Amino acid sequence: MAEVCLSGVWKAGPGEVGQAVSAALKAGYRHIDGAWAYRNEEEVGKAIHESGIPREQIWLTSKLWNNFHAPEDVEPALDESLGKLGTEYLDLYLIHWPIAFKKEGNNVLDVELTADPYPTWKKLEELVDKGKIRNIGISNFNIARIKNLTANPLKYQPAVNQVELNFFNPQPELLKWAKDNGLVLEAYSPLGSNNQVKETLSVPEVQAIAKELNITPAQAVISWHVQRGTVVLPKSVTPSRIEENLQVVALPQDAFEKLEAAAAAHPPKRVVNPSQGWGLGFDLFEDEWPF
Numbered sequence: 001m002a003e004v005c006l007s008g009v010w011k012a013g014p015g016e017v018g019q020a021v022s023a024a025l026k027a028g029y030r031h032i033d034g035a036w037a038y039r040n041e042e043e044v045g046k047a048i049h050e051s052g053i054p055r056e057q058i059w060l061t062s063k064l065w066n067n068f069h070a071p072e073d074v075e076p077a078l079d080e081s082l083g084k085l086g087t088e089y090l091d092l093y094l095i096h097w098p099i100a101f102k103k104e105g106n107n108v109l110d111v112e113l114t115a116d117p118y119p120t121w122k123k124l125e126e127l128v129d130k131g132k133i134r135n136i137g138i139s140n141f142n143i144a145r146i147k148n149l150t151a152n153p154l155k156y157q158p159a160v161n162q163v164e165l166n167f168f169n170p171q172p173e174l175l176k177w178a179k180d181n182g183l184v185l186e187a188y189s190p191l192g193s194n195n196q197v198k199e200t201l202s203v204p205e206v207q208a209i210a211k212e213l214n215i216t217p218a219q220a221v222i223s224w225h226v227q228r229g230t231v232v233l234p235k236s237v238t239p240s241r242i243e244e245n246l247q248v249v250a251l252p253q254d255a256f257e258k259l260e261a262a263a264a265a266h267p268p269k270r271v272v273n274p275s276q277g278w279g280l281g282f283d284l285f286e287d288e289w290p291f
Contacts, residue, residue, distance in 0.1 A: 004132060009203065015043075016110035016237045017038075017040045017043050017044060017237070018043045018044070018046060018047040019047075019237065020236070020242065021043075021044055021048060022047045022050070023194075023243075024242050025047070025051045025053055026051075027239075027243045027246055028246060030057055030058050030059060030247060031058070031061075031231075032044065032058060032061065033060050033061045033162075034047070034061060034085075035062055035063035035094075035096060036062060036063060036064070036065045036068075036080065036081050036096075037063065037065045037096060040072060041062065041081055041085050042085075042210070044085060045084055045085035045087065048060070048085070048086070048087075049086055055087060058091075059092070060085065060090055060091050060092075061090065061092040062078075062090055062092075062094075063095070063139060064077055064095050064120075064124075065096055066096065066097055066100060067101045067102070067103050067105075069100035069101075069110065069117065069120045070113065070120075071120065071122070071123040073103055074120060074123040075123070075132075078090075078093065078127060078132060078133070079132075082132065082140075088131075089132055089133065089134060090133050091134045091135060092133075092135045092136070092137060092159065093127070093135075093137075094136070094138055094139040094162055095117065095120065095137075095141075096139050096140070097284070098114070098117065098138070098140060098141050098142075098145040098279070098284070099284065100112075100113035100114045100117070100120070107278045107279060109280065111291055114289075114291075115289075115291050117148075117149050118152040121136075121149060121154065122154070124156075124158050125154070127154045128156055131236070135159040135160070136158065136159065136210075137158045137159045137160035137161060137162070137258040138158045138160070138161050138162075139161065139162040139163065139186075140164075140284065140285075141161050141163070142174065143173070143174060143177050143287070144287040144288075146161065156182060157182075157183075159183075159184065160183070160184045160231070161178060161183055161185055161186070161188070162185070162186035162188055162233070163185060163186070164187075164188055164189050164270060164271060165187035165188070165189075165190060165225065166187070166190050166191060166193075166196065166200065166221075166271070167192065167194055167200050167206070167221060167262075167263045168192055168200070168231070168263075168266070168269040169269060169271065170264060170267065172260075172264055175228060175229070177228070179229060184230075185229075185231070186230065186231040187225050187230045187231065187233060188235075189271050189272060190222060190225050190232050190234055190273075191218060191221055191222075191234060192271055193235070193271045196207045196269075198277050200217075200221060201217035201218060201221070202217075203217075203262065205258055205259050206220050206221055206259065207227075207253045209251065209259060212255065213251070213255075215247070215249055216244060218234070218241070218244060218245060219245070219247055219248070221259075222234060222245055222248060223248050223249050223251050224256060224259050225247050227250070227251055227259075273285060
């Protein structure tokens, strides 16, 4: 399941995301990754409809936001996304973060559902049985959080874990664990997001591989991700870059190993970590939480 899909719907402003989706579908993408929290699903759905491509040929992902983890809130949140996207089902629905907030209030932690997401997962399983979702998964879960969920008697195992993976945060331990346990990793911010993309594309090993293979630095990095066995979610709203990001090549084994070694040779540096902004008092990505 290693492939490249469009993740250009994150942080895309009104008018941008529709054009990005249209350009992606025209270029040959058939996997669109979105979320309720991106607040642009209506525009995404309109672009998909206007493309004329049959719904069954497109893999469409959305995500359950933190405020809707209570079992009674899950289906209404899903229905809102389905309505805005103009579809009767999702191919994949992810728990966006391993954190549950109360439905009302500003980032008020729901300690019980955060500590034990099994009630949320059981509701998602019901929605698979209803036909509203084809596959269910997780996002931003570390190994400890995955084990916390899968220790329960699940009817459906998580199909995917969507996490930040890039040159500066390659997460080799999580990647190995996922492969050993049959869990697909999807890589968001694969070029390091806006904060690191210039730095990523300037890495000497990346530059050397790109020159050797006559490809762009971005293509070298995306090809490395695919060769690691992950689904890659590059973010762009620029048509030329959307097309560029789809051109994946097989890296020679020595080039792949050189890039893998370079990525692991420095302390990991994460781009996305909303822990402090949410006022949690603990780091989302630490193995041990205070409850």
